[in-house]
Amino acid sequence: MKPGKSRSRVGVIAARRRTTLYVIALGVWLTGAVWLLYHYFIRSVDQFGFENIHPQQQYWLVAHGIFAVAAAWMFGVLWPGHVLGGWRAKIRRTSGGWLFGGVAWLTLTGVALYYIGSTQWREWTSLAHWVIGLGWVVPYFVHVWYTRNSQR
Ligand code: HEM
Ligand code: HEM
Incomplete structure (x- = not known):
């Protein structure tokens, strides 16, 4: 049986793709978590003493949206070999x-x-x-x- 075709190779993610996956997974998670920190715990106080949403909160949401698109792309990349392959091989x-x-x-x-x-x-x-x-x-x-x- 050719290397890469045997049952024991099902689902393997090549090293470079795995690194990309880790970066995207970490990015989408961290940007969401930091947004939550700003939303629930960090406020900015204006010149009149009123508490407002911190301006950086919005930037983290934009970053999250970008990572979210990357996550959807990565999922598409993993789908044929990794997800379907692993699922069929149980x-x-x-x-x-x-x-x-x-x-x-x-x-x-x-x-x-x-x-x-x-x-x-x-x-x-x-x-x-x-x-x-x-x-x-x-x-x-x-x-x-x-x-x-x-x-x-
Ligand atoms: C496949 C992974 C994910 C996708 C596709 C995704 C997608 C999105 C999208 C499209 C938005 C709306 C952005 C906007 O309103 O501009 C959003 C908001 C958000 N996401 Fe995610 N997300 C993912 C994973 C996560 C994870 C892992 C967390 C947790 C840390 C998270 C936390 C949040 C939070 C806190 C918001 C803001 C909610 C709000 O506006 O009320 N997301 N996400
Ligand atoms: C969003 C969905 C998924 C993600 C992000 C994901 C991610 C990963 C990651 C990061 C690894 C470890 C790679 C390594 O450290 O070498 C792995 C291994 C593995 N996954 Fe998934 N996985 C997903 C879905 C699935 C599904 C649905 C199945 C099958 C039912 C599956 C089967 C496997 C198998 C068999 C391995 C071991 C591959 C090996 O021996 O190197 N995965 N997956």
């Missing part, structure tokens, strides 16, 4: 399934955030987005940990 299905569900949810709710008009619905969608976003690291680390600590 390897790493549980953590991989959670990762897939997480990305689908984050993409859907992220896009919804652009278009939802109702303030109340937007607040719930925002919460549903970032709670799952922050928690996404759990299946991610489990997924990577299993890879690093098993022959397969």
Whole structure:
């Protein structure tokens, strides 16, 4: 059997692509987390003593939006070989399934955030987005940990 075609090679991510994936995953997570820090804990005080949204909060959202597009692109790159290949071979299905569900949810709710008009619905969608976003690291680390600590 040719190298790269055997069952034991299913799902392997080439080193350079893996680095790109790590940068994008870290970027999308950190920019979302820093936005939350500004939103909930950091305010700017104007000359009259009023607290306002800190101007940097907006920049972090723009950065997040850029990383979000990159994340959608990376997901498309991983889809044919990594996701479909791993799924069909029944390897790493549980953590991989959670990762897939997480990305689908984050993409859907992220896009919804652009278009939802109702303030109340937007607040719930925002919460549903970032709670799952922050928690996404759990299946991610489990997924990577299993890879690093098993022959397969
Ligand atoms: C958004 C979805 C996913 C992401 C971001 C992702 C990411 C990763 C990463 C970062 C690794 C570790 C690579 C390494 O350290 O060498 C890995 C390994 C692996 N993943 Fe995924 N994964 C996803 C979905 C899936 C799914 C759905 C499956 C299959 C059911 C799967 C199967 C595997 C397998 C089999 C490995 C081990 C590959 C090897 O032996 O090198 N992954 N994945
Ligand atoms: C596949 C991954 C992700 C995608 C595609 C995505 C997409 C988006 C999009 C499109 C927005 C709206 C941007 C705007 O209003 O200008 C957004 C907002 C946001 N995202 Fe994500 N995101 C992802 C992952 C994450 C993660 C991992 C976190 C958690 C740290 C997170 C936290 C946030 C927060 C806090 C907001 C602002 C919510 C608000 O405006 O009320 N996102 N995301």
